[in-house]
Amino acid sequence: MLDFDKVIEKITSFLKAYNFFVVENHKNHVKYESTKTSIVIGYDEREYYYFAIVGDKSNISIPLDVNNLTNVFQYDSEKFIRSPFEEFFIDFFMTTNGNRILTGDRTIFEALKRDRDKRAEEYTRQLLQRQNLDSADKAWLSNNYLVFVKHLDLIDKSSLLQSYELKYSIAKRKLNE
Secondary structure (H helix, E strand, C coil), X not given: CCHHHHHHHHHHHHHHCCCCEEEEEECCEEEEECCCEEEEXXXXXXXXXXXXXXXXXXXXXXXXXXXXHHHCCCCXXXXXXXXXXXXXXXXXXXXXXXXXXXXXXXHHHHHHHHHHHHHHHHHHHHHHHHHHHHHHHHHHHCCCHHHHHHHHHCCCHHHCCHHHHHHHHHHHHHHCC
């Protein structure tokens, strides 16, 4: 029996106690459903890791990862990283409010969705900030102070290095000459 099959055997036994049934079973991919919840367990052979995706019947589908386990469930990320997948999976659902996923509690799926959206917004903000800093650097090198100031005005100045603050004040002074 493959390692994946052994893992799935333990997880299937656990989920059956919560009225979940296997609805899809493919190589390295099993989908379980109850009346309110779906759970997908998979194994990525290229990256050598297991994953779990949870969803409700309104089509919210979210991968469980170290971020939402910590942010939404206050789960010990070390257990997630260091434990064999099947031990983590069962421990998570038994020792945290992760069991609310098993019961189809709508509020936990909304919390997961909010966490996912918040992280996506932060990622986008950081990406835009990096793009504006790169454009500002190019403008500075070509002595285009107006464009430099314009790009720095688009970002959160509290996160700027002191060198950018100095360049910003120099650019403003040059524009006022």
